[in-house]
Amino acid sequence: MRKLGYKIFQHIVLYDFTAEPGNNELSVQEGEILTVTNQEWDDDSDDGKSTVGYGGSQMEEGGTMQRGGAHSTMKISLNKFPGFSKTPNPEVYLLTKSVAKGNDKLPIYAGEVGPVWLYPQIQLDCVVADPKKGSKMYGLKSYIEYQITPNTTNRPVNHRYKHFDWLYERLVEKFACALPIPCLPDKQVTGRFEEEFIKMRMERLQGWMSRMCRHPVISNSEVLQLFLNYRDEKEWKLGKRKAEKDEFVGVKIFSTIDPELPEEQKYEMYSQFTRSMDNSVKELLAVGHLHWKRCTGPLQKEYRQIGKAFQNLSSVFNTSAYPRESTLTEALSATGKTYEEIAELVAGQPKKDLHFLMETNNEYKGLLGCFPDTIAVHKAAIDKVKEADHLVTMNKISQQDKHIMEKNLSTMSYALQAEMNHFHSNRIYDYNRLMQFYLEEQVKFYETIAEKLKKALGQYTTM
């Protein structure tokens, strides 16, 4: 049973790298059988609504919510942002004169690298753990509940996947015009090997939550605070209702920013950078996936064969009836066993180091996939402001309106720069940590093999 579970775990991992998230694909290795029992877990639809469509306010507003796009492109239709028409149109904000005051203001200040978000003294983080099966409707419907413990209160709260999903939708609604909000880890097809599936999903919810917590704007948002800190069902329900009624959503988010710096249009550079990095990350994922398959497939098999060949030779030598060759046959047999061990080391290594490299890059792929939409909002605003002169001439807007538009565009750019600087600083931190971890594990891997071979070598006699 353990062995079976192990095999399937690899299988899940392959899934993550080959299937397109969001479209319910599941990559299955040749020869492997996976019983898909969609009914088994009803993790998200126990409110009687469809698990495929997205109910709620967006639908009522006529917007189409299509979170189903691949991470790589993340096609959030812009028209789902409240206040947007079919094409990205930041008009609603551009002509807004009022600036939010006090707590509602988004904290940006002029840092060394340009506009930066104000980071909290203590970085928020949380631990997602302890998935538990719950049920309702007299056991007819079951679900998984995760325990989330923020470092601020150290008090755990429980949430189901549908609550994460709700949080994601609120964050998109409120922030996606200014901040790339990465997709939630995909809803998994549930099956026989539920334990490993749940573990993997939890790992990715952890990654997503940590990224949200690390973001100075998001971490400070009422909705995230509610999610992490609610004390009882009543507080949770009230908070949900309030969040769903929030008016400072979509492009209006920019009206909560007060620029203190001269604006500089960098969106083209950002667009270029995020596209290049997206390509580079995908290249790394592709070769990583190839390497994973080679290590767990042909390479493992080959080292096993080498091990077997040495052991077989040792067995043959053992039948020689020639005296004093036991040292050789024992050493040969030990060499064979060593190569069999190497086969397992080789096959097990991707889970030890490549896994984290792939997971991190997958996360970045999701994040980078959000940038085109975020940047498109800025592009639309710039186009609108370029029209302003013409609109003034046509008497559609006043000269003062035009100045407001320009000032607001400047604010949007200011926010984009802050967000981009946040992205860069996270990126440097993440990749530095990732590469160190990866190389440390790789060094250990090669040293272990060298050590094992040295031991086998020591069994031979010097003649």
Next chain:
Amino acid sequence: MRKLGYKIFQHIVLYDFTAEPGNNELSVQEGEILTVTNQEWDDDSDDGKSTVGYGGSQMEEGGTMQRGGAHSTMKISLNKFPGFSKTPNPEVYLLTKSVAKGNDKLPIYAGEVGPVWLYPQIQLDCVVADPKKGSKMYGLKSYIEYQITPNTTNRPVNHRYKHFDWLYERLVEKFACALPIPCLPDKQVTGRFEEEFIKMRMERLQGWMSRMCRHPVISNSEVLQLFLNYRDEKEWKLGKRKAEKDEFVGVKIFSTIDPELPEEQKYEMYSQFTRSMDNSVKELLAVGHLHWKRCTGPLQKEYRQIGKAFQNLSSVFNTSAYPRESTLTEALSATGKTYEEIAELVAGQPKKDLHFLMETNNEYKGLLGCFPDTIAVHKAAIDKVKEADHLVTMNKISQQDKHIMEKNLSTMSYALQAEMNHFHSNRIYDYNRLMQFYLEEQVKFYETIAEKLKKALGQYTTM
């Protein structure tokens, strides 16, 4: 040019493991072009005879000399041994009463492990080196001459491939009923990359000569001594003529042995052992060949891709215009270069360790392929002796003849045991040395990679 030569060297090596020696096959890797210019070197046929057929005494005697069989099976037709009819028939010897005296006697004595050949005080060996192009017929025909220096005289003699071939034929003629005489390294198809071809052939002639020199019976033979020690053309020609007229050849070789031990029929055990070892050696060669192809093919490519992916990511990060990330980009770039270096280490490694493992096992494959024929001679003799009672009844042979036959069979078995013990002792020495060398190189390989990765790791900053 160096690179091209290097590539072709790998190519030759592939040849040795995939093509069947002897039938002029040449394995060519997809996409590689090899111009075959059979005329370019006329290394063996400058006496006007065909390079394909085998002229000389065997042909005149009506025997068919087919040395062209694969090493693995080495189909030396038994009927080519002088004194043999179509089926293996040691009759000529079995009824021989005379025993050679003095110098002609083959030295066997009773050792710890049973009958063993008498080993010389100093083991004969020689160095094959310095291949030189020669020509005759006003430069129309050219050939390669090798310098062979025995450790006994330290005086070099020159020989062409055709001389090695002549020696091989004499050794087969004289000893093959009692001793497995491995085939000469195959005549190579000559081509554009002659230097590497010649180097490889020389390496294998060296291996073959060393094995002949290490054999106590062969090393002591007049013909080998002539080959290594002749002082001038006249001595060489006279010696050749004498060797070709040698009468103690074929099964008659057994008449030079005087058994001093009770005989024990072990040929079935030997047959079983050599067949099992043959299979095991072939298995090792097959997996070695696979591993070689993987290292120089997909694995090299994959590590290059990994290296490229890291370097590309570094290049993208370099365009961020974000301050203080040069440490990361430089470390990432160094990591990428390290994986590119690993790609070359991986691709170059088989030539460093697997090469010797493959060469040695190939040599053993050739040697093991000779055993079935050698053992068949014994089997035929046993069958003949089993008939003896019947022949006595039929008055075809006398009772005394029968005793002589039994005694002579005993002698044959005695020689086989001595030879088998020689084989075992060589085998243990060779495989012990081989495995030590292989593992030493493998340890170095993995340690080098670990060291390189450690260096790359050191470039990252701990945050």
